[in-house]
Amino acid sequence: MKTEISFTLNGSEITLTVEAHRRLLDVLREDLGLTGTKEGCGEGECGACTVLVNGRAVNACLYPAPEIDGKQVLTIEGLVGPQNELSIIQKAFTECGAIQCGFCSPGMIMSTKALLDENPDPTDEEIREALLGNLCRCTGYVQILEAVRRAAEKLEESR
Amino acid sequence: MRRFAYLKPGSLAEAFRLKEDMPDARFVGGGTDIMVQIKNRVASPSTLISLRSVPELQGIEARGAVRIGAITSITDLIKNDILRSRYPVLVQAARRLGSAQIRNVATLGGNLCNCSPCADTATPLLVLEARAVLQNPRGTREIPLSELFKQPGETCMDSDEILVQVMIPAFNAARKGSGVRAVFSKKGRVKMDLAVASLSVLIQTEGDKVTKARLAAGSVAPVPLRLTQVEEMIEGKTLSGKLIGEAARLAEESVAPITDIRSTAEYRRHMVGVFTRRALESLWTRSEA
Numbered sequence: 001m002k003t004e005i006s007f008t009l010n011g012s013e014i015t016l017t018v019e020a021h022r023r024l025l026d027v028l029r030e031d032l033g034l035t036g037t038k039e040g041c042g043e044g045e046c047g048a049c050t051v052l053v054n055g056r057a058v059n060a061c062l063y064p065a066p067e068i069d070g071k072q073v074l075t076i077e078g079l080v081g082p083q084n085e086l087s088i089i090q091k092a093f094t095e096c097g098a099i100q101c102g103f104c105s106p107g108m109i110m111s112t113k114a115l116l117d118e119n120p121d122p123t124d125e126e127i128r129e130a131l132l133g134n135l136c137r138c139t140g141y142v143q144i145l146e147a148v149r150r151a152a153e154k155l156e157e158s159r
Numbered sequence: 160m161r162r163f164a165y166l167k168p169g170s171l172a173e174a175f176r177l178k179e180d181m182p183d184a185r186f187v188g189g190g191t192d193i194m195v196q197i198k199n200r201v202a203s204p205s206t207l208i209s210l211r212s213v214p215e216l217q218g219i220e221a222r223g224a225v226r227i228g229a230i231t232s233i234t235d236l237i238k239n240d241i242l243r244s245r246y247p248v249l250v251q252a253a254r255r256l257g258s259a260q261i262r263n264v265a266t267l268g269g270n271l272c273n274c275s276p277c278a279d280t281a282t283p284l285l286v287l288e289a290r291a292v293l294q295n296p297r298g299t300r301e302i303p304l305s306e307l308f309k310q311p312g313e314t315c316m317d318s319d320e321i322l323v324q325v326m327i328p329a330f331n332a333a334r335k336g337s338g339v340r341a342v343f344s345k346k347g348r349v350k351m352d353l354a355v356a357s358l359s360v361l362i363q364t365e366g367d368k369v370t371k372a373r374l375a376a377g378s379v380a381p382v383p384l385r386l387t388q389v390e391e392m393i394e395g396k397t398l399s400g401k402l403i404g405e406a407a408r409l410a411e412e413s414v415a416p417i418t419d420i421r422s423t424a425e426y427r428r429h430m431v432g433v434f435t436r437r438a439l440e441s442l443w444t445r446s447e448a
Contacts, residue, residue: 001164020165023194043195044261056234056263062194063264066165067211111259132351133258 005069010078018065025049025060027068028075036076036106040135047134050107051075057114059133076106079113088158089113089151098147100138108134112148121152161197164206171215171321175296177208178319184208186321188230188269191261216268216323221245223329226292229268229322233257233280236267245332248341248359249283255343256280258351268322271307274314274382275353281308281383282359283343285375287331292324301326308382331361338364340442344434345377348421354378355422358410358434362442367397374435379414379427386413389435398443403436410435 001020006013009032018027025042028034028051040048042061049060052074079087086094089112099105108131115122115130122130127148136144166184168174178184184206187193196202210216216230221241236242236253243250256262256270256279270280271291281304289304293316304325307314316322333339341361345354357377363370372393374386389410396402416427 003165019162021161021163042198044191044258047258047260050260053263057260058264059191059260062191064165064190064194064207064209066167067209069167114259130259133260 003066003069005066007068007070008072010074020064020066022065023061024051024053024058024063024065024068024073027065028060028073034075034077038103038106040103040107045133045135046104047107047111047131048104050110050134052110052114055114055117057111057130057133074110074113076109079109088154089116089147092151092154093144093147096143096147096150098140098143100136100140104134104136104138108136108144112151115148116152116155120155122148124149161200161203163197163204165209166206167209167212169212169214171213171294171323174208174210174213174321175319179296181206181208182318186210186272188266188272189232189264190269191257191265192269192273210268210321211266216321225327225329225332227267227325227327229266229271229324231267233262233265233267233270234259236280237262245334246283246287246327246341247333248343248361249280249287249327252279252283252343252345252357252359255345255347255350267325271304271325272314272316272322274308274310274312276311276380276382277354277357277378278383279345279354279357279377282357282375282377283341284325284327285383285385286341286359286361286373287327288373290326290328291322292326293320294323295320299323305385310381338370340445341373342438342441344438346430346434353421356416356427356430356434358431358438360435360438360442362393362439369393369396369398374410376410376414376431376434378421379416379431381415384414386410386435388413393439398439403439403443406439407432407436 003020004017006015028037038048040046044059044062051060111134185204187207217228219227233253270278290301291304291307292301343359345357359375361373372390374389377383411428411432416424418424
């Protein structure tokens with residue numbers, strides 16, 4: 001079964017025809033070539049596929065593609081600036097050494113984006129809570145926590 | 160990924176019509192469970208009927224009782240001011256359900272209709288004496304939530320029935336002067352894991368006497384379970400260290416846990432006792448909300 005979907009992807013309107021059983025993750029990676037969003041477990045446990053739908057973090061591996069019709073989708077590719085410069089959150093992750101193999105990073109960064117958009121000055125407990133659904137197997141959680149705190153500070157300065 | 164059709168009805172009537180045309184189709188809320196089952200080939204539905212765009216299933220309204228639309232996401236439940244002030248135990252439990260990514264998509268109706276013994280929203284709703292509003296093309300019925308759960312994965316609903324709303328009666332609201340207070344406890348292997356054991360406890364007091372006690376345990380029986388014997392033991396009495404100890408022992412005896420990949424029956428049983436004791440102690444000493 002095919003279905004037509006129209007949605008906003010990283011600020012641009014797009015319309016696509018997709019097979020109804022496909023996941024948002026498949027559409028992003030395979031149809032649109034946006035491979036920044038990773039597939040880890042494919043079961044909503046690891047958070048590597050985290051993207052924002054209408055501003056909220058979701059697992060793209062569990063999100064049926066037909067449900068994105070009419071919605072706003074933001075992926076890691078949508079964070080960079082007009083000159084392809086990294087966003088404040090991405091910079092904070094690199095500066096704090098919160099990136100090692102990098103596989104969890106897009107998901108970690110999107111979860112951080114969702115958190116800081118809603119709560120610009122989170123406590124450590126709130127950061128841990130927000131990133132609970134994102135696993136890092138290089139065990140860089142300490143640096144990741146530091147990166148989120150730094151991103152919050154830098155975003156505050158930039159306002 | 161196995162192929163399936165995915166339909167998005169825009170009304171309850173349309174959802175019923177689609178189900179009538181395709182009896183094998185399955186209703187789905189946020190899909191965070193069934194998408195995993197499909198991937199692992201535990202489920203292989205030919206058609207999913209998504210209830211996410213059905214307006215009759217949305218919204219939270221409070222006129223005396225609070226009615227929560229079944230398609231309300233767990234996040235929206237947590238953010239709702241009425242629920243936060245009147246039924247904090249439900250919000251407490253909802254906050255412990257999965258990760259932020261799951262809570263943003265998973266729905267109250269989905270959590271209940273999956274009929275998992277570990278459903279985090281089930282035990283607080285059981286102690287709040289919530290009722291389930293079910294509807295099919297032939298009509299609407301309202302049942303106590305405790306009757307919804309039959310066995311793991313199986314509700315009492317007819318195949319063409321949809322859980323429309325969950326209704327929480329006003330008399331269990333934690334209002335000033337009502338004497339009602341409640342608490343949720345959960346043990347998972349790691350924080351976002353499914354519960355190894357969970358317990359919700361609600362008590363109402365008048366002076367130092369317990370006029371009402373409600374206890375419900377998760378992950379320790381085939382379905383989320385009200386511990387009515389423990390309730391009867393406490394009601395009409397004044398809480399004391401001795402009574403709490405006896406209640407905790409009776410709670411342990413009232414459950415029927417199993418050993419599986421997450422934990423052992425012994426540990427689960429023990430935790431129900433621990434949670435009962437801790438909850439009653441904290442509710443006993445805590446002045447009313």
